[in-house]
Amino acid sequence: MSEKKQDVQNLGRRHFLRNSAVTGVAGAGLASGFGTGALMTSRQSRAAENGIEVAPGELDEYYGFWSGGQSGEVRVLGIPSMRELMRIPVFNMDGATGWGFTNESKRVLGESARFFNGDAHHPHISMTDGSYDGKYLFINDKANTRVARIRLDIMKTDKITTVPNVQAIHGLRLQKVPHTKYVFANAEFFIPHPNDGENMEDTENHYTMFNGIDAETMEMAWQVIVDGNLDNTDADYTGRFFASTCYNSEKGLTLTDTMRVERDWVVVFDVHAIEAAVKAGEYETLGDSDVPVVDGRHGSRLTRYIPVPKNPHGLNTSPDGKYFIANGKLSPTCSIIAIDKLADVFDDAIEPRDAVVGEPELGLGPLHTTFDGRGNAYTTLFIDSQIAKWNIEDAIRAYQGDEVNYLRQKLDVHYQPGHNHASLTETKDADGKWLVVLSKFSKDRFLPVGPLHPENDQLIDISGEEMKLVHDGPAFAEPHDCILLRADQLNPSRTWTRDDPFFAATRKMAEDDGINLEGDNKVVRDGNQVRVYMTSVAPQFGMTEFKVKQGDEVTVTITNLDQVEDLTHGFCMVNHGVAMEISPQQTSSITFTADKPGVHWYYCNWFCHAMHMEMFGRMLVEKA
Numbered sequence: 001m002s003e004k005k006q007d008v009q010n011l012g013r014r015h016f017l018r019n020s021a022v023t024g025v026a027g028a029g030l031a032s033g034f035g036t037g038a039l040m041t042s043r044q045s046r047a048a049e050n051g052i053e054v055a056p057g058e059l060d061e062y063y064g065f066w067s068g069g070q071s072g073e074v075r076v077l078g079i080p081s082m083r084e085l086m087r088i089p090v091f092n093m094d095g096a097t098g099w100g101f102t103n104e105s106k107r108v109l110g111e112s113a114r115f116f117n118g119d120a121h122h123p124h125i126s127m128t129d130g131s132y133d134g135k136y137l138f139i140n141d142k143a144n145t146r147v148a149r150i151r152l153d154i155m156k157t158d159k160i161t162t163v164p165n166v167q168a169i170h171g172l173r174l175q176k177v178p179h180t181k182y183v184f185a186n187a188e189f190f191i192p193h194p195n196d197g198e199n200m201e202d203t204e205n206h207y208t209m210f211n212g213i214d215a216e217t218m219e220m221a222w223q224v225i226v227d228g229n230l231d232n233t234d235a236d237y238t239g240r241f242f243a244s245t246c247y248n249s250e251k252g253l254t255l256t257d258t259m260r261v262e263r264d265w266v267v268v269f270d271v272h273a274i275e276a277a278v279k280a281g282e283y284e285t286l287g288d289s290d291v292p293v294v295d296g297r298h299g300s301r302l303t304r305y306i307p308v309p310k311n312p313h314g315l316n317t318s319p320d321g322k323y324f325i326a327n328g329k330l331s332p333t334c335s336i337i338a339i340d341k342l343a344d345v346f347d348d349a350i351e352p353r354d355a356v357v358g359e360p361e362l363g364l365g366p367l368h369t370t371f372d373g374r375g376n377a378y379t380t381l382f383i384d385s386q387i388a389k390w391n392i393e394d395a396i397r398a399y400q401g402d403e404v405n406y407l408r409q410k411l412d413v414h415y416q417p418g419h420n421h422a423s424l425t426e427t428k429d430a431d432g433k434w435l436v437v438l439s440k441f442s443k444d445r446f447l448p449v450g451p452l453h454p455e456n457d458q459l460i461d462i463s464g465e466e467m468k469l470v471h472d473g474p475a476f477a478e479p480h481d482c483i484l485l486r487a488d489q490l491n492p493s494r495t496w497t498r499d500d501p502f503f504a505a506t507r508k509m510a511e512d513d514g515i516n517l518e519g520d521n522k523v524v525r526d527g528n529q530v531r532v533y534m535t536s537v538a539p540q541f542g543m544t545e546f547k548v549k550q551g552d553e554v555t556v557t558i559t560n561l562d563q564v565e566d567l568t569h570g571f572c573m574v575n576h577g578v579a580m581e582i583s584p585q586q587t588s589s590i591t592f593t594a595d596k597p598g599v600h601w602y603y604c605n606w607f608c609h610a611m612h613m614e615m616f617g618r619m620l621v622e623k624a
Contacts, residue, residue, distance in 0.1 A: 051461065052470050054081035062423055062484045064436065065123045065137055066457075068092070069478030072118030074139060074150060079423070079434055079484055082459055082473050090148045090157045091118020091141045098580030103555070103589045104503050105157075112146055112162050119143035121480040122172045122232075125152070126180040126215065130237055130321075130428040134490040136215065137483075138183050140172040147172065147185050149218055151502075153493045158502060159218035164289040166209050166223070167191055171232035171315070174215070175271075176427070177239050182221060182271070183213040186230035186244050190251065194287050203251055210244060210269060210296065220289075222278050224296035226267055226303070229258075232314050232368075236339050237321035237428065242269045243337065245312040245326050246305075259330060263307040266315065266326045266335070268342055268352075273302050304345050306352040308335040309359075314368035314419075318377070318392060319430035323357075327366040327379060333359045334366055334379060336396060360395035360406050362388040370422040372432030372462055376408060380417035380437065387411045387420065387437060387460070389467060411467045413458055416440040419481040422462060426483065435460040435467070436482050438475075446474050455479065494565045496585040503587045506557060510587075517559040517587055523547075530594075531555045536569045536582060538562055539609035541602075544617040550597045550624040557589040558582050562608075570605035573619065579605055597623040 054060055060078030068075055072092030076085045089099035093116055099105045106113050119142040126136040137150040145167055149159040163169055166187030174180045190206040192199045199205075208230055212221040228246035235242050244267045252258040274294060277283065283292035296303040309331035316325045317339075324337040336358035344350045365382030372378070379388045387410065394406035422435045442456040454474035461468040498518070499507075510517050513524045515533045521542035524531040530552045535542035536559070548554055560569050560582040572579040573592065582588045594600075604615040 052080040052082075052459065054078065054083070060487060062434065062486055063490055064482050064484045065125070066475075066482045067120045067123050067139060067480040069121070069480045070117070070119055070143075071477040072120050072141070072143075074120065074123055074137065075479065076155065077482075079436075080459060080471070082457070082471055086155060088150055088155050088157065090120060090139060090150065091115070091144070091146065091160075095579055096581065098588065098590060099157075101578065101590055102580045103591055104506060107505060108157055108160055110160060110162070112144060112160060115144045117143055118146070121170060123481060123483050124172060124174050124426065125483055125485060126174060127176045127427060128179045130176045132424070132427055132429075132485045132489045133179075134485070136180070138172060138174060138215070140169040140185060142168050142170050142188070145169050145187070147183060147213055147218075149183075149215075152490055154496070154500070154502065155492060156502060161213060161218045161220070163187065163211050163213075164220065164291055165193065165286050165293065166211065169211070171230060171244060173234045173242075173426075175239060176235050176237055176317075180215045181239075183215050183218075184233055184235065184242055185211045185213060186233050187211060188229050188231065190229065203253070206251070207297070209293070210242075210267070212271075212274070220291040222274060222283070222292045222294060224269060224274060224294050224302065227297050227305070228264060228267075230267070231312065234315050234317040234324065234426075236317060236324075236342075238339075240270060240272050241339060241342050242271055243267065243315055243324045243326075244269070245308075245315045247311040247313070247329075259311060261310070263309050264312055265305040265307050266312065266324065266337060267296070268304045268306060268337075268345070269296065270302055270346055273346075277302060301346075304342070304352050306335075306337060306345070306355055308337075308356065309333060314366075316369045316371070317426075319371050319373050319425060319428050321428065323392065325369045325377060327369055329365065329367060329382075332361050332364055332366065334362060334369060334377075335359050336392065336399075358392070358396040358399040360390055360398065362390060362407070363410065367417070368419045370420050370425045370435065371430050372422055372435075373424075373430030374432050376432075378420060378422060378435055378462070378467075380413075380420045381410075382416050382418065382440075384410075385413055385415045385417065385439075387413055387417065387435070387467060389462075408465075409467055411460065411469065413437050413439055413460075413469070414441075414445050414456055414472065415443055421482050421484060423484045424486065433461075433463050434484065435462045436484065438479055438482065440478070442474060445472060457482075495563060496583060498585060498587075500586075503589075506587050506589045509555075509589075510557065517557070518561065529553050529555070531557065533557050534559075536560050536562070536604070536615075538567055538569070539604075539611035539615045541604075541615065541617050545620065546617075547620045547622065548594045549622045550594060552594045552621075553591060554594050554619075555589055555591040556602075557587065559587045560584055567608055568606045569608050569615075571602060572605040573602045574600055576600065581606060594619065594621045597621045 062079035064077040066075040074088040093100035168188040170188040171186035210224040229248040231245040233244040313329040314327040326335040341355040363381040389408040439456040459471040
């Protein structure tokens, strides 16, 4: 065997005997009296050596935003400590904050408030000139075909858009330059139009669409009909081209049918041409929607279809802006597409396949690729349970016939990795410090917790020549993807401002009722609608008792006058399913029906003061 082949083979699967021996020694040490203190000292020592120890009182260098998968939320972590800092409810109901219960959150959820679930996949942060600007985070809901926006100054969801004419938003990315004008969202499954039960069997004219959403208004800009099932997507650094992987070019309805052909494709969209077509009125509308719909199927001047193997999944743009990387999934390869060749593809000067300049063989099940900004790519191998580090330019040279080894390292991860994400990798500022791998199975990594196992998020140091696994930790409900930005690129508010637009509608209601939210504690009755306004200052509500009649619709509005950053209050009405959070200087409101006569206590359910238990009041409900 040649030295080269031997080196690559040594990059392979974990040495089970070696690992078993280490485990056995550790177990024997503990059994013989090796104390917990010594173990913790050893762990702390390793953490310090690996550069992941963030001591008490010290702050992390990066923020990480994790999708919450089937939980429908977004989780905020500090990197490198991997400490969970906050959970942001998005598509889910959240009893701690009252998300999905409060009037403010119901306004954001809109007509989709009827859904109690979400499947949050791909979090992405707005950009200016190819760098994160820390303004917004966007995330999709595959389950109910929605896209949400989170304001990163207050870490609250402020807009949710339901995408019409399609089903299951999956891949989502943002325009990088000159700023995030558009959010681009892939709808995965093809459906008939109209989808009214009349034409369900003949799939010839069933299709899905690529969707452009205005990032500031969160209104639909346009939709593009495509061939195949759209998967993942990413943007170039010129603002012109966007690319999406497409699987199921066969239009199959069974697993076997979706895997028949050896090549599917990457669809490249010319955003400028799409905008021009819409401006010229070269579009149609579908059903009840007035969103412009253009045809981007084979033969359209708006798109080009680049054949790549096989059932491609991830689509990632290199931080130097030169390449789209399409990950093969059912092929052991990734396809490197040269972005500077795409103009020639659209001009029909070259064939679409001519834009592929490399196709490195990496291993089994390549799903997603991320980058270190030093010319190296890192690809998850789902079946091999590994990360493959490889050099892009060397892979291109090998594709051209040069004898060059583009593989730099393979690192075992635990187990079946899906997404991975390196620090700042979606921007031109990729710094090659940290790599997060989101592994789908944890198996033997943690204490057993029943038949539903946790997943495993792993942190890898990529600052040197070799990848080093430095931390792993359990995660619940399939955190699907994550994104990392430097802490200095984000400036969250410490307290609310009184005129924040998040509760503008509530303030307008109070103004119409002649209420000063900063001082009035009053009850306003309008027929069977009762509006209760009160303040809160630790450790008491401004109103400790109010009366209503059975059957009244009651809206309780509370303004937290405390200015101490940590001094959050809550409002919980016992036995009514009513709870909400009111942070310092915030106004929150919640509406419910007082359908049970009698005395009903309300209390502060966020610990706020030494006399927190005494922060309560009574609702007196008179019989109808």
